[in-house]
Amino acid sequence: MDLKxxxxxxxxxxxxxxxxxxxxxxxxxxxxxLVELVGAGKYHLIVDMEDVDFLDSTGLGVLVGGLKRVRxxxxxxxxxxxxxxxxxxxxxxxxxxVFPISDSVEQAVTAVD
Amino acid sequence: MDAQSSAxxxxxxxxxxTAVRLRFTPQPEHVRTARLVxxxxxxxxxxxxxxxxxxxxxxxxxxxxxxxxxQRHCPxxxxxxxxxxVDSTGSGLAPDRFVVIVADKVSGxxxxxxxxxxxxxxAADAGEAAAQGAAAEAADDEELDxxxxxxxxxxxxVDDLDISAGPDGGAVRMGWPVKEx
Numbered sequence: 001m002d003l004k005x006x007x008x009x010x011x012x013x014x015x016x017x018x019x020x021x022x023x024x025x026x027x028x029x030x031x032x033x034l035v036e037l038v039g040a041g042k043y044h045l046i047v048d049m050e051d052v053d054f055l056d057s058t059g060l061g062v063l064v065g066g067l068k069r070v071r072x073x074x075x076x077x078x079x080x081x082x083x084x085x086x087x088x089x090x091x092x093x094x095x096x097x098v099f100p101i102s103d104s105v106e107q108a109v110t111a112v113d
Numbered sequence: 114m115d116a117q118s119s120a121x122x123x124x125x126x127x128x129x130x131t132a133v134r135l136r137f138t139p140q141p142e143h144v145r146t147a148r149l150v151x152x153x154x155x156x157x158x159x160x161x162x163x164x165x166x167x168x169x170x171x172x173x174x175x176x177x178x179x180x181x182x183x184q185r186h187c188p189x190x191x192x193x194x195x196x197x198x199v200d201s202t203g204s205g206l207a208p209d210r211f212v213v214i215v216a217d218k219v220s221g222x223x224x225x226x227x228x229x230x231x232x233x234x235x236a237a238d239a240g241e242a243a244a245q246g247a248a249a250e251a252a253d254d255e256e257l258d259x260x261x262x263x264x265x266x267x268x269x270x271v272d273d274l275d276i277s278a279g280p281d282g283g284a285v286r287m288g289w290p291v292k293e294x
């Protein structure tokens with residue numbers, strides 16, 4: 001399964017909707033997307049992971065790299081995820097303390113970071 | 114016999130007729146194939162449905178780690194994965210463990226997760242501590258060390274886990290219970 005990426009702007013945030021599997025093969029595509037957005041001056045990102053079927057440590061590394069990049073510009077990176085099997089990976093690695101995680105895009109776009 | 118062959122041989126001694134062996138060139142696109150095969154075989158030998166996501170993630174992490182090591186050190190060598198249901202107690206009865214071994218050909222490649230030895234009471238705590246350290250340091254590093262994050266996930270995820278290394282290669286061995294038929 002390939003990685004699907006869609007972006008749109010809403011309420012001053014850029015939403016990156018991710019679908020499919022984020023692993024060692026597909027994660028570079030997500031990294032490229034995040035780097036492009038930051039390069040284009042988009043510093044407040046929401047990564048919508050509701051359609052993600054699989055996430056591994058390579059994907060976690062890309063998200064942490066994205067967070068670092070936006071923070072360098074006083075930006076933010078918020079995740080949208082309610083899938084237990086994905087949330088478990090964030091909990092195992094302690095990254096729930098690093099990423100703000102919302103239950104919906106609607107909640108994320110109005111959240112204060 | 115080198116360490117990779119030795120690790121595979123350890124399983125081979127008790128290998129059942131249903132064992133599956135994979136050999137693949139160290140390319141990221143093959144990791145998904147290994148995940149799919151591992152889950153299919155785990156399901157077939159009787160691993161509970163609730164553990165299959167864990168098997169999928171753990172096998173993916175171990176294979177990603179091996180692919181990364183091979184790409185850096187020996188890109189011409191294949192990664193070897195052995196999947197088997199074994200009678201771990203030697204009772205002669207039905208297999209009670211689903212065992213996966215991911216063997217690499219890189220010597221001495223057992224990096225300790227960051228945060229190890231900080232008093233973590235169990236593997237999950239150690240993994241969490243490791244990743245917290247890794248995440249915090251990512252603020253300073255250009256790229257997060259995927260291998261360390263992968264080990265943190267493996268350590269936090271799999272209770273029956275052994276990561277070994279020798280002069281000629283290493284192996285990640287993981288096990289899950291097989292339900293009684």
